[in-house]
Amino acid sequence: MASQTGTHQPHDQTVCSVCFEKFRTPKILPCAHVFCHACISSYIVSSSQTKEAPVGFSCPLCREFVSSQTDLSNPEKWADRLPGCEMLDKLNKDGDANLCLPCLRENEEVKATEFCFTCEESICENCTKFHKRILTTRSHLTCKLSYPNLVMQFANLSLNNERCPDHPDKKVKLYCNDHSKVCCTLCATTGHRKCADVQTIQSAVAKTKEMGDTQALITNISDFRQELLTVKQNQEVNLTELDKTSDSMIEETKKLRQEINAHLDKLEKEHLDEISVLAKKYRDILSKAIDSFSDRIQFSNQCLRRLDEIGNKSNACFLKEYQQIKESFKSLEEHTRHLKQHEVKLKSTVSSPVLNFQELTRLSSINVNHSENKLKMKNFDLSETCEESLEPKEDTGFDKFYYILSEDFFCN
Structure with missing residues (x-):
């Protein structure tokens, strides 16, 4: 979407600010911004899809609200009822909007300074003077060729004309x-x-x-608007409460998560400490047992080595050494019988609350109480209009305005 151009910036009044191309079937909004029919229609349809039961749209540039002038249930048709901008169509068809068209017809290229809405032509300063002097053209509506004055004046003319x-x-x-x-x-x-x-x-x-129909309609619309304001205010209060509640729930959830994390951290530390204590205790037991068995193995090795060495000694030495080795081994056996063979295995069994925690699918349930009630609005006494049909009721009304027809057809 094109951004709005400041009023002090030069602007090509024949280019659509959405597609940046020459206007194709330009349509003008009450705020005086002009867009291609296809561009504004596409914008209306897309913006309407984001609203519930839309009744209008905002200008793509200034965001001014534009109420629908046709079937509210059919946004695709809203652009069709927007007033056309014949002036810009004329400028596009005539080519150079900066040249005076009356002079151009005489093969003279003179810069245009104003636009005549009645003639639908760009005119130069001299032609403007002649416009003001000649009786048949002095009442023509003209304006300076400057944006946004040109479009703004045309907008006022389009929306307030009697066509x-x-x-x-x-x-x-x-x-x-x-x-x-x-x-x-x-x-x-x-x-x-x-x-x-x-x-x-x-x-x-x-x-x-x-x-008094006008005053009655004003009263009905004012009452209708007041009821809508009340409903809107209630909805805004509800929206504020919803935001506060959701924010509070988010904070409570974060706090709960922090508490859960802190508790789990505490349990984890205690569990790890317990593992460390038990592992150290039984590591010491196993280490002592291993050292004891290692000493006895070395003791046995020494006995075997001594027995091997006494084989070459004298009989007296052999017998003496043999008895000593025998007594030492007997003593080793006696001091080994009280030893125990240790087997330590650690196993961690997850408690059932933790197992159930792993099966947890949500922290809490969220209940939404959403009621959709019809608006309790009083019935406004608005006279009904007939369907848009041009089938005549009876052939009785033509004479009533024959004199107007005569005036219009025969006097012009």
Whole structure:
């Protein structure tokens, strides 16, 4: 998405700020930002998917909210009802928006300084002067060719004009009560020709003001908005509580984990210390036994070596040495009988709580109480409009506005 360009920066008024290409079927928003029909339509659809029951969208540049003017359930159609920007279409088709088109038709290239909305042409300073002098053009609406003034003025013109939505070259002059729709004289001769209740705009406005319909609608909308504000505030309070609760649960979980870690560290230390103590104790026992048996083995080796050596001695020496070796070995046997053969094996048996802990799948269960209740809003007394159908009820209404048709067709 293109970032918003400051109003003091130069801006190509014929380029879409989303796709950075020349406008294709430009559509203008109430905030005066203009986008290609396809660009704004795609944006509306994508942004609507992130909301529940969307009723509008925010401008991609300034974020101003734009309410839907058509079927709220069908965001794909919202862009179709946005007013077109014929001026930019005209600038694109005419090519160079910086040249005066009347002069260009005379093969003169003069820089344009203003845009005439009535003629839908860029005009130079001299042509602007002539525009103001000639009776037929002095009332034309013009503005300086500077962004955003040009687009802003066109936006105000587009949103506040009296053009017929179906026939842009005609002004709305009638109101059909059968269809609750404003229309031009051309509409009246076609789609509303047989409608029973068609009146002039002036009569419809006078009747609406006389019956207090406007004030009633203001009251209904204000009450409706107030109820929505109450619901929104409750939802915001709920959201704040949800954030606080979730934050608290996160902190409690972290604290629990720290306590579990500390307890496990304590158990681990005690267990390792116990292993060390027991291993040292029985290591000492085995070491002493091994040393004792080693000494006796060496003692036996010496006896064998002495017996081997006395074989070459005299009989007297042989007998003397033999008796000594025999008595020594007998004494060794007597001092060995009380010794025990040690066998030490360590084994760790995991306690059942630890085994159960390994089977633990979650620290705690999280319960969500989510209720979806219908909005308890009072029924607003809004008069229903008929379906958008141009089928006539009866052939009785044409004469009521024949004089307006005559005025429009024969006087122009």
